[in-house]
Amino acid sequence: MVSSSHTDGIVAGRLPADTLAEQFGDLHPPLDAHEAAVAADRCYFCHDAPCITACPTDIDIPLFIRQIATGTPTAAAKTILTQNILGGMCARVCPTETLCEEACVRETAEGKPVLIGQLQRFATDTLMERGEHPFTRAEPSGKSVGVVGAGPAGLAAAHRLAMKGHDVTIYEAHPKPGGLNEYGIAAYKTVDGFAQAEVDWLLKIGGITIDYGKALGRDITLDGLAEKHDAVFLGMGLGGVNALGVPGDDKDGAEDAVDFIASLRQADDLTTLPVGRRVVVIGGGMTAVDAAVQSKLLGAEEVTMVYRRGPDAMSASKFEQDLAASKGVRIIFNAQPVALHGNGAVAEVEFAYTRAGETGLEPTGETFRLKADQVLRAIGQSLEDAPEGLRLERGKIAVDGTGRTTRAGVWAGGDCASGGDDLTVTAVAEGRDAAEDIDATLRGG
Amino acid sequence: MADLRTDFVGIKSPNPFWLASAPPTDKEYNVRRAFEAGWGGVVWKTLGLDPHVVNVNGPRYGAVWGADRRLLGLNNIELITDRPLETNLQEIKAVKRDYPDRAMVVSLMVPCEEAPWKFILERVEDTGADAVELNFGCPHGMSERGMGSAVGQVPEYIEMVARWCKANTRMPVIVKLTPNITDIRYPARAAHAGGADAVSLINTVSSITSVNLDTFSPEPSIDGKGSHGGYCGPAVKPIALNMVAEIARDAETRGMPISGIGGVTTWRDAAEFIALGCGSVQVCTAAMTYGFKIVEEMISGLSEWMDEKGYESLADFQGRAVPNVTDWQYLNLNYVAKAKINQDLCIKCGRCYAACEDTSHQAISMSADRTFEVIDEECVACNLCVNVCPVEDCITMEEMPAGATDPRTGRVVEDTYANWTTHPNNPSAKAAE
Numbered sequence: 001m002v003s004s005s006h007t008d009g010i011v012a013g014r015l016p017a018d019t020l021a022e023q024f025g026d027l028h029p030p031l032d033a034h035e036a037a038v039a040a041d042r043c044y045f046c047h048d049a050p051c052i053t054a055c056p057t058d059i060d061i062p063l064f065i066r067q068i069a070t071g072t073p074t075a076a077a078k079t080i081l082t083q084n085i086l087g088g089m090c091a092r093v094c095p096t097e098t099l100c101e102e103a104c105v106r107e108t109a110e111g112k113p114v115l116i117g118q119l120q121r122f123a124t125d126t127l128m129e130r131g132e133h134p135f136t137r138a139e140p141s142g143k144s145v146g147v148v149g150a151g152p153a154g155l156a157a158a159h160r161l162a163m164k165g166h167d168v169t170i171y172e173a174h175p176k177p178g179g180l181n182e183y184g185i186a187a188y189k190t191v192d193g194f195a196q197a198e199v200d201w202l203l204k205i206g207g208i209t210i211d212y213g214k215a216l217g218r219d220i221t222l223d224g225l226a227e228k229h230d231a232v233f234l235g236m237g238l239g240g241v242n243a244l245g246v247p248g249d250d251k252d253g254a255e256d257a258v259d260f261i262a263s264l265r266q267a268d269d270l271t272t273l274p275v276g277r278r279v280v281v282i283g284g285g286m287t288a289v290d291a292a293v294q295s296k297l298l299g300a301e302e303v304t305m306v307y308r309r310g311p312d313a314m315s316a317s318k319f320e321q322d323l324a325a326s327k328g329v330r331i332i333f334n335a336q337p338v339a340l341h342g343n344g345a346v347a348e349v350e351f352a353y354t355r356a357g358e359t360g361l362e363p364t365g366e367t368f369r370l371k372a373d374q375v376l377r378a379i380g381q382s383l384e385d386a387p388e389g390l391r392l393e394r395g396k397i398a399v400d401g402t403g404r405t406t407r408a409g410v411w412a413g414g415d416c417a418s419g420g421d422d423l424t425v426t427a428v429a430e431g432r433d434a435a436e437d438i439d440a441t442l443r444g445g
Numbered sequence: 446m447a448d449l450r451t452d453f454v455g456i457k458s459p460n461p462f463w464l465a466s467a468p469p470t471d472k473e474y475n476v477r478r479a480f481e482a483g484w485g486g487v488v489w490k491t492l493g494l495d496p497h498v499v500n501v502n503g504p505r506y507g508a509v510w511g512a513d514r515r516l517l518g519l520n521n522i523e524l525i526t527d528r529p530l531e532t533n534l535q536e537i538k539a540v541k542r543d544y545p546d547r548a549m550v551v552s553l554m555v556p557c558e559e560a561p562w563k564f565i566l567e568r569v570e571d572t573g574a575d576a577v578e579l580n581f582g583c584p585h586g587m588s589e590r591g592m593g594s595a596v597g598q599v600p601e602y603i604e605m606v607a608r609w610c611k612a613n614t615r616m617p618v619i620v621k622l623t624p625n626i627t628d629i630r631y632p633a634r635a636a637h638a639g640g641a642d643a644v645s646l647i648n649t650v651s652s653i654t655s656v657n658l659d660t661f662s663p664e665p666s667i668d669g670k671g672s673h674g675g676y677c678g679p680a681v682k683p684i685a686l687n688m689v690a691e692i693a694r695d696a697e698t699r700g701m702p703i704s705g706i707g708g709v710t711t712w713r714d715a716a717e718f719i720a721l722g723c724g725s726v727q728v729c730t731a732a733m734t735y736g737f738k739i740v741e742e743m744i745s746g747l748s749e750w751m752d753e754k755g756y757e758s759l760a761d762f763q764g765r766a767v768p769n770v771t772d773w774q775y776l777n778l779n780y781v782a783k784a785k786i787n788q789d790l791c792i793k794c795g796r797c798y799a800a801c802e803d804t805s806h807q808a809i810s811m812s813a814d815r816t817f818e819v820i821d822e823e824c825v826a827c828n829l830c831v832n833v834c835p836v837e838d839c840i841t842m843e844e845m846p847a848g849a850t851d852p853r854t855g856r857v858v859e860d861t862y863a864n865w866t867t868h869p870n871n872p873s874a875k876a877a878e
Contacts, residue, residue: 041512044835047795050815105792109836 005277005301010253010374012274014299020270023297027188027323028092028118036122039115040069046105051116054103056420056429057084061100061116068123077127078134080120085159085432086152088128088198089181090425091121093189095286097319099425128197133204138165143442146171146229148216151179152424153235153414155202156431157438161233162207164439169229170208173215179237180415181424183262186290188297217385226409231438234397234405234412235431238381238422244282248340249377257281257291257378264294276374278302280349281329282337283378284314289321291376292329303329304370308336308354308361338367346375383416393418403434411438447751448758449744451485451548453724454617454642454702456575458485458548461759462715462743465706465727466490466552466578466621469737471526473536480540482737483744486548488645488727491525491580492533492569493554494561498524498587504665507654509680516734518680520654522665522672524586525554530568538572548725549573550619554580554592557602559609566614576616579606579641581632582623582648584675594648597623600635607639619704622646622688624681629688634697643702644692645727647685649675678730682708686721690770693722710739712746719759720766774865781851781858782826782842784808784819790839791817797830797840805829822852 003011015023031039043065051061059080067076080087096102096117104113127134143166147154150172158168176182178195203210214220216236225232241256243249253276267273275298281288284307296303307314310333311321324331335351342348349372352363383396391398391406396418403411413430420426449460463486464470464479471490479487500523509518526533541549551574555561569577580587581597588595596602603620610618620636622629624647636644651673653663663671685707692698705718710731718726731739756762786797786809793815801809808823809830819830831840845851847860865871 038513044794044796046793047799048811048815049795050793105794108792 005299008277008373010274010276013271014275015271017269017271020298024187024191024270024294026191027186028121030125031115031118031122036068036073036119039119040065042106042114043069044105050103050105051100051114054099055083056099056423056426057087057090057432058429059083059087059100059120061120064123065114065116065119068119073123073126074130074132074134076119076123080123081127081134083432084425084428085156085202086181086198086424086428087120088124088201089152089190089195090428091117091124092194093181093185094423094425095317095319098317128201131201133201135159135163135205137163137205137207140167141165141442143167143230144169144228145231145233145438145442146225147233147235148220148225149173149179149234149236149414149416150177150199150210151235151237151414151427152181153237153417153427153431153434154179154233155199156428157233157235157411157413157435158208158431159202159205160432160435161438162205164435166207166230166439166442168208170210171214171216171220171225172210172212173218173236173239175212177210183265184258184287184290185265185424186261186294187265188294189290216387222387222389222407222410226407230409230442232410233403233431233434233438234387234410234416235414235427237415239384240382241377242380242382244337244340244377244379246337246339248342248346251340251342251375252345253342253373254340254346254375254377257283257287257376258381260291260376261287261294264298270298273298275300276372278371279304279374279376280370280372281305281376281378282349283307283380284309284316285378285380286316286320287381288376288378289316289324289329291378293324293327295374295376296327296329300374302371305329305331306335306337306349306351306370307331307333309356310334335368336361336363340372340375341369346372348372349375381415399430399434401433402437403430404437447748447756449485449748449751451725451759453548453704454576454619456486456548456550456617456725457546458725459546460485460740460744460747461719461723461725462740463487463548463550463704463725463727464732465729466550466580467729467733468521468523469729469732472528472533473540476536476540477543479732479737480544480547483740484547484737486550486575486725488550488552488578489533489537489574491552491554491583492530492565493525493592494556494565495530497529498527500524500527501667503667507664507674509654509678516678516730518652518654518676518678519730519733520652520665520674520676521649522585522674525552525580525583530565534568534572537569537574541573541575548575550576550578552578552580552621554583554587557591557596557606559613562606562609563613566610566616570614570616574616576619576642577610577614578619578621578645579610580621580648581606582621582646584623584625584649584651585673594623594625594651597621597632597648598626600631603632603635604639607636607641611640617642619643619645621648621706623648624684624688624707625651629691630695630698633692633695633701637698637701643704643724644698645704645706646692647681647688647707649677650681650684652676677708678734679708679710682710682714686717689718689721689723690767693764693767694770712743712750715743716747716750716762717766719763721770722764722767724759724763776864777862778865778868779859779861779863781845783821783824783845784826784828784830784840785843786817786819786830786840787838788816790836792836792839793817794835796833796835800829800833824853 064076064079101113107113181195279295281292338350397412411434414427451461466488470487505523507520583593587593620641705723706727
């Protein structure tokens with residue numbers, strides 16, 4: 001090995017393979033049966049439970065935990081998957097600390113919620129390890145639905161539609177399914193190829209075909225899909241990344257955090273993956289944390305996340321912020337980029353401290369510079385190439401409560417659609433609910 | 446510092462905590478460990494005649510668990526000692542010699558004839574033991590041979606054997622009762638009539654802990670079959686307390702010394718048995734679950750509580766709860782309470798609501814923000830909400846003061862005592878004086 005954490009520039013192999021394997025291991029190792037039994041015992045089986053209300057997919061959490069506690073984890077899995085077909089992934093990536101576990105009455109009582117996320121994983125893993133798919137298709141409806149995007153929203157919609165007896169074709173721009181589950185989430189949250197295994201398992205329902213390498217606007221059009229199918233569901237996510245809009249944004253060494261994460265997730269050998277000695281991540285969301293933590297785990301000497309507002313405004317949860325801090329990531333709040341400096345490649349990033357002014361964020365007048373050989377931009381993503389003829393709302397496809405767009409026969413959900421947080425679990429809920437409405441519409445018509 | 450010394454029918458021990466006749470007191474090694482740990486006394490595991498019995502070679506215990514696998518109930522099919530009589534006698538003698546200040550009671554079970562009782566009593570007397578306990582309680586195995594609970598279920602036999610024993614030994618005789626009977630007062634009266642110095646109760650409750658759903662065998666399973674065992678542990682404590690109370694307040698047996706047994710797990714349990722009149726308590730399952738060390742908590746807990754209450758000796762509170770055990774017909778019907786939910790303590794689980802709404806009186810309201818409140822117009826003060834609430838003292842029962850109007854009945858709460866015997870709805874009511 002020639003490079004180390006002290007090697008300048010963006011280089012690969014800063015850490016030996018075994019260290020990397022350890023670093024990128026499961027963030028929350030799975031519960032064994034005994035741990036699950038102990039964790040499940042803590043659930044109070046609340047009436048009209050607050051955790052259910054807090055779950056975007058309304059999983060009957062007390063019921064599935066009771067099913068685990070009584071020795072039927074596969075029944076628990078079915079309870080979960082009935083509401084959320086990607087319950088396995090959500091168990092891994094959901095910010096449970098701001099959803100079900102925040103609402104858990106034992107969080108209120110003792111500051112220690114029931115380990116809902118890990119119990120959900122225990123149940124879904126048990127079922128998936130058996131290779132069972134607990135759902136079957138209804139009688140064929142003779143209808144076909146086109147789904148754009150094989151991410152959480154598209155997969156959830158496709159599965160529910162297939163279950164209802166419709167034939168589904170998913171058009172996916174990438175060579176693999178899964179969307180952000182496959183390309184956009186930190187590796188330590190979904191180890192051992194789980195994203196692909198989950199899709200393989202989901203497709204066992206039958207009636208779903210995935211057409212890869214098909215991007216809307218590039219290879220297919222909404223008009224074409226509307227003509228070919230009885231209904232269309234758009235779940236292609238957000239393809240664009242917001243630019244920093246400061247001088248030097250295009251210098252070598254500056255890249256989008258989503259691209260960095262995607263290369264990492266697709267790398268067969270992490271020792272070949274280059275990372276900077278001094279990495280600066282700009283942004284305050286989950287993508288920023290995922291990029292910062294993984295840079296550190298790859299062996300970067302210094303990783304700094306810079307966010308323009310305070311910790312409370314950060315969309316990454318307190319848990320995520322603490323995770324970053326525990327891995328040695330430094331977080332600077334209340335600072336925004338002014339310029340990227342460097343001769344060709346970035347060498348420093350200049351920031352201005354901010355404060356809340358009357359008309360929004362304003363610079364305090366004080367600036368500082370951080371040394372950087374790699375800059376990762378994570379200040380948000382945007383809808384790219386929105387199909388014409390659909391009304392947009394704050395840059396996203398406008399939908400009503402059931403996912404209907406302003407064009408008849410076209411539904412949308414997930415990050416590309418308005419409404420809801422940009423979370424895997426929210427995307428699943430929107431895909432599922434749109435599928436229900438599509439089914440009702442197709443049967444009604 | 447409270448004085449825990451106990452004198453139970455002349456049996457002296459430094460504290461009231463004895464190990465019950467059971468596996469923990471089967472041999473010298475265990476009993477020495479128990480005394481080193483601080484136990485006040487033991488009832489040596491039941492001796493019988495030679496040839497000694499044999500035990501099964503498969504599982505002897507079955508269990509019922511609560512949350513986090515906490516052992517709530519234990520069931521056993523072990524018989525009396527399966528070692529030669531002589532071995533036990535020598536060990537009893539050796540241990541008693543080395544621990545003269547501890548209570549050494551020896552449990553006995555021989556056939557229902559006077560000769561074997563006379564024989565074994567003489568042998569036990571030689572050991573220097575303080576007393577004997579007649580095992581009329583064991584509900585499994587030995588009962589099939591006409592001993593144990595087979596005797597304890599027939600008051601006449603109890604009286605007869607107790608009388609033989611009193612006639613054949615100078616040692617105090619304690620009769621251990623089985624709960625597997627409809628009215629515990631009858632065997633207790635029989636023991637009293639037979640001259641027994643005391644009773645101890647309860648022995649174990651006949652039970653099957655579970656059924657294996659793969660093999661369809663009861664548990665514990667011996668080669669695919671199961672036999673009922675004796676149930677003990679925290680789960681049986683309420684049964685034991687009631688039976689102790691029945692004997693303590695019965696006109697014929699009132700004042701008869703009682704050694705309390707049944708689910709004593711903490712100092713608090715022991716204090717409750719003593720408050721119901723017991724002069725000592727016997728422990729088995731708690732020791733089998735956690736080891737002998739628990740007696741330290743029992744001693745420190747009981748001492749601390751007694752100090753707080755100003756009780757200098759056990760006699761200061763022994764039996765204090767007995768006058769408060771009464772028949773339902775004498776309960777004060779003019780006592781009116783309402784549940785009250787402490788909103789600061791409430792964690793909004795809603796279990797009180799589910800329990801009341803689904804299974805009781807629809808007396809708890811639930812708002813959109815999960816505030817749970819008692820509807821006094823509906824609340825009958827049944828206490829179910831208190832019992833299902835996971836937070837201690839979050840829901841309490843508040844007595845309505847005299848003069849207040851109960852919004853459920855529209856009646857003014859009276860300051861007087863009135864019970865069923867004088868209630869107008871009672872066909873046999875007597876006019877109130």
